[in-house]
Amino acid sequence: MRRFAALLVFFGLALAKVVWPTPTGALVGTDVGGVARFYGIPYAQAERFARPRRLGLPKGVFDARKPGPACPQVGSFEIRLGGFLPRQSEDCLNLNVWVPLKARPEGGWPVMVFLHGGSFTGGSGAEPVYDGAKLAREGVIVVTLNYRLGPFGFLALPAAAAADPDKSTGNWGLLDQIAALRWVKQHIRVFGGDPARVTLFGESAGAMSACVLMTSPLAKGLFSRVILQSGGCDQVHDLKTGYAYARKLGKALGCDAEDLACWRALPVEKLLKPLQGFNPRFDFKKGPFKPHIDGYALTGDPEALLEEGAGAGIPMLAGANRDEYRLNLLLPFVGPRDWQAFAAWAKARGVDPKRAVALYRARFADPVEAVYAFETERLLLCPTYRALRKHRGPGRGYYLTYHPRALDFAGAFHSLDVPLVFGTLDTWPAWLAFMTAEGMENGERLGWLMRAYWTRFAKGEPLIHARMPWPELKEGYLLRLDVPWGWARDPYPERCALFR
DSSP states (O other), X not given: OHHHHTOEEEOOSSSEEEEEEETTEEEEEEESSSEEEEEEEEOEEOOXXXXXXXXXXXXEEEEOSSOOOBOSOSOOHHHHTXXXXXXXXXXXXXXXXXXXXXXXXXTOEEEEEEEOOSTTTSOOTXXXXXXXXXXXXXXXXXXXXXXXXXXXXHOOOHHHHHHSXXXXXXXXXXXXXXXXXXHHHHHGGGGTEEEEEEEEEEETHHHHHHHHHTTOGGGTTSOSEXXXXXXXXXXXXXXXXXXXXXXXXXXXXXXXXXOHHHHHHSOHHHHHGGGOSOOTTOOGGGOSXXXXXXXXXXXXXXXXXXXXXXXXXXXXXXEEETBGGGGOTTHXXXXXXXXXXXXXXXXXXXXXXXXXXXXXXXXXXXXXXHHHHHHHIIIIIHHHHHHHHHOSSOEEEEEEOOOOGGGXXXXXXXXXXXXXXXXXXXXXXXXXXXXXXXXXXXXHHHHHHHHHHHHHHHHTOOSEETTEEOOOGGGTEEEEESSSOEEEEOSHHHHTGGGO
């Protein structure tokens, strides 16, 4: 109560201003309906292609009412549709905090740290769709953050490895995430949080990051629970692959892979050039900007490490959406239109073409529908459930099958879970899925359930809500997220036969 009693709130025509005392000064934030919101708090600094240097709490009075800079990027899919992105800067390692403005429980609030998606190349923790106010009203502290992206975050550069004391490279974004978790561990008590109850959760590339962090020796002890939303542990590269790409990119940009000074002197726009444009045939698995097995941040194949017991004491929730890949609206025009082309598509992605045709032809009459399912399962659904199976610890799965009628053609598409969990249905472009009265009502109902389960999990409470218990994975059922919600048979045995 001491911290709450010290709170100063000033009311005006705009949102109320919150002044939050800290051991080094004060944070000036905003009261958003009973939740204190603090934007843009620096947690680290980093020179390009170098480890982040952790920072403490800001000294003096720090204005945290506006989002801090986003990391350099060309933007995620949502941002390209007109979603908000703060100004960009390489000095972008900042985080955002939402704190309930009520008496904290004994021991402090549970903490939920979110890692945003964006294919490891786009996004920001300050996007409106990630607003943590509604989650915080359920009795948790919510933290979102920026981490370096694209070549700034995940280029495996031989010159950078040579300059690093542990020969680490290609994981700058991952090291940023770890630095943010360390900042939370050290400073979250200032906000009334419990550093022993930190849930790490993420969506898409954020879930993939959270999954591999479960196996990183550098992240051990920094979080106690994990939620994976549409992402597993399979999206990593080895250094051989990373170095080959760096040398190829270096030739195009005019920098030798061994010349760190040249890479650091390149204009931001030049480094972002490989990310320009959109290719609907692009295979995300082959994208160069991923975490790397460098022997320091990642010491081995994360899926194998999970199976060997890495993160065994960490309870996990994990799940995926039924129609993850249906947002690729150009696929019917550029993808396979017959089964022969489907076989070639599968072969190009390292999958046995004869077996792929046999399995998907038994499920689908139309090869276009088959390739949508194939990519959903190969890239997102099956890796997520595979991580849940390999994890040596308590595990429960969900299966999101709800599809908004306003975007009926897209089904239960990739990232649909994000506005539901955060309760940000009215943010652009998420609003497109919920713009009807029925859509908003159903979205609110389902979002209420998901927030209740997510925050109960973070608090360590039994996962029973509204007389609906969440079955354990070993029972063969997942929580089916739909309107109405219920249970679903585990889709992994049928949908992932080709990818096991």
